[in-house]
Amino acid sequence: MDPVITSVLVPTLCVGGCGLASAVALGIADKFLSVPEDPRVQAVLAALPGANCGGCGFAGCADYASAIVLHGAEASLCAPAGSAGAAAIAQVMGQAPGAAAERKVALVLCCGDETEAVRRAHYNGITDCAAAHATAGGDKACAYGCLGYGSCARVCPVNAVRVEKGIAAIDKEACIACGKCVKVCPRKLVKLVPASAQIHVLCSSKDKGPAVKKVCGTGCIGCHMCAKKAGDAIVMDGSLAVVDYAKELKDTEIIAKCPGHCIRKA
């Protein structure tokens, strides 16, 4: 036989034949052994942002999508997708869209930066807030204030946190409200607040006025002035003013009036 035929045609036919036989076998196997996947999983996954931030509590977007479809997880847990995403998922699942969840952002409730807050000691150790906090309560004189060692910045999946002048600040536009910084802060200073909220009390100190003044130039001294002016939109928790974000707060005058200089726009 022609050597060209033996060296080209035979191998081609052999490999092609094997491929064809395998294709037929796979086709049959697909028919009989197929695992039906719920097509809604893919549809839900398409409605999710694909950031895999884990803020919903599941291991990434695909895990959350299958949890929604197969195990009935709530459709509104994805903060980056927001209310539009939740509505899209509800549509895929044939549910009535829930009340439009408002977009939230994380906010550090402390404004005592290095120019205002007193440091009572020099900390020399691991650059980690929990480690600093565990070393005799941290180096900041205020037992409630931001330590500024950036544990929140390190866990942020979208780099929305910067440590500036010794305290953490969160970029409102970049934040996806995944809640990781809320969990990691050893002093529980980070809170998720509605993105539309303008006015905040940026202090978490539960100490009384004189004690606060001793350690920080921008702390809440518990004077009740804002609570009186803002009606029920600011409530007092002991000697700390706390914004009730469920109520509307429009009176921007209280910012200038706060003697502690801790009510700010953010």
Add this chain to the structure above:
Amino acid sequence: MKTTSSPFVFSGGIHPAYHKGLSAGEPIRAIDLPPHLAVPMSQHLGAPARPVVKHGDHVKRNQLIGEAAGVISAPVHAPVAGKVTGIGHTAVTAAGRTCEAVIIEPHTPADAETLAPIADWPRADKAALLARVGEAGIVGMGGAGFPTKVKLSPPAGKPIDTLILNGAECEPYLTSDHRMMLERAEGIRIGAEIIRAVLGAKAVRVAIEDNKPDAIAAMEKAFAGMAGDVAIFVLATSYPQGAEKQQIYSVTGREVPRGGLPMDIGCVVENVSTAYAVFDAVVNGQPLTHRVVSVTGDAVNTPSNLLVPNGASYADLVAACGGLKCKAAKIISGGPMMGFAVNALDVPTGKTTSGVVLLSAARAATSGYTSQACISCGRCVEACPMRLIPSEISQFVEADDIEGAETVCIMDCIECGSCAYVCPAHRPLTQHCRRGKALIAAKRAAAAAKR
């Protein structure tokens, strides 16, 4: 009774500068009564005591002011007669926490009560002696503060054959146990006899490092007349010779199994000061309300060994030492190796406060630690007395890989500080271990709560 030098040497360990000469020659002296005492309710390992007095009460000296709140807990007694002016919170203590504290303003008359002395203790019931150790609020005075009653009640299947009295005092600077051995040797001996009777142990070993020849001589004299298998063990001066597991190995050649306790291999280790507290409680009916604290360091005018009522603040102690020579750049509660830095002098003393070390800026390395990369030199591995690999553990913790840290046995770390002491890259290795252990403990607690 015989004196022998120890035939066993634990692996690893370091030889830091000891600086004990600052206060070793200072006899124990009582401090003037401070204007008020903030007696912490948590001076021991385990559940904090529950206050049983209230604002405005008048308490007698030695009166119970906090009752034990569980099995692993210890009662607290009033160190002075006085008026309770409040139940507040302590300043952040060395452990990084605050706890409830009974604030007492001393007054005259200084009326007192005591527990009934058990004068005939050699013939007393074991259970009665054990109960006395519990009601007197005795805890391990070496530093950890484990309730002594619990330590002295091993379960039935674990017979104790050896009682080791820990007089090693391997921490640099501290001299409180040293002075106790010199000045209260007889009480320590009687305490040891009582503990031996409670445990039913055959052998008593007194372990002292060879850098304290005067203490060795004093203990030889005191223990000379003690019947039974008694020996003074002279240990090589090496840190951490006073750590429980290392000391058991140095004295008996036995190793505590991983995750186990000394009682698993028939040993109980008690600090010499704890033995004295047992003597005081049984023979004199005196609950544990005072202790000897070394106040030392190059920033202190007259380094001293002070007999201090629990609840006195570090500021009171410094005042009793003639104040400070210069600004203290570092204040350490306990010794410099295993103690904790504190950032104020309003911290109250307790049953476990063996020393306060105040160092000047010239002496203290306040900016020494870095978070730079490990250079893989292996010195920490040579230094680790637990035969761990601190470099690897620290890198797992830095990467927040807790499971990884567990695979390299982070939970076996005794936090002695030897690795960080020798690290040429000045990595805070011990702090990484502490942080990792805290994360694992939190994770395990969360898992247990779920179950």
